[in-house]
Amino acid sequence: MNPMMAAAVGSVLRLALGLGAGYIVRAGAWSEANASIYVEAATLALISFAWGQYQHFAQRRKLVVALSLHGPTSEAHVEKVIAAGYVLPSVTTPPDRVPEPPRGVAP
Numbered sequence: 001m002n003p004m005m006a007a008a009v010g011s012v013l014r015l016a017l018g019l020g021a022g023y024i025v026r027a028g029a030w031s032e033a034n035a036s037i038y039v040e041a042a043t044l045a046l047i048s049f050a051w052g053q054y055q056h057f058a059q060r061r062k063l064v065v066a067l068s069l070h071g072p073t074s075e076a077h078v079e080k081v082i083a084a085g086y087v088l089p090s091v092t093t094p095p096d097r098v099p100e101p102p103r104g105v106a107p
Contacts, residue, residue: 006047013043060091068099081105 021035030038066078068089081102082088089099 009050010043010047013046014039017042017046057091061088064089064091064093064099065102068101069105070101 017039018035021030021039024030025032025035061082062075062078065081065088066073066075069078069081084105086102086104088102093099
């Protein structure tokens with residue numbers, strides 16, 4: 001992920017979590033010191049979770065596209081097909097079905 005994008009996402013998450021933590025501090029459930037620690041921990045956890053989900057999605061997309069192409073193919077070719085903007089098979093294709101080939105890619 002682009003470092004600038006990671007910093008921006010982290011800032012937005014910290015802001016949202018900080019607002020929520022401010023409400024909890026005002027309600028008297030946490031002290032300000034605890035809220036700061038909890039917001040940092042929650043931000044790190046959410047970013048880690050989102051990154052892991054993105055990686056699983058990207059790996060599944062490569063697998064489904066590779067299975068839908070005709071014959072053996074290289075990982076570089078699969079990445080080119082994905083980057084070309086073709087209509088790709090769904091990553092939610094069930095494991096017992098053959099993915100449909102991307103539209104616009106020659107067999």
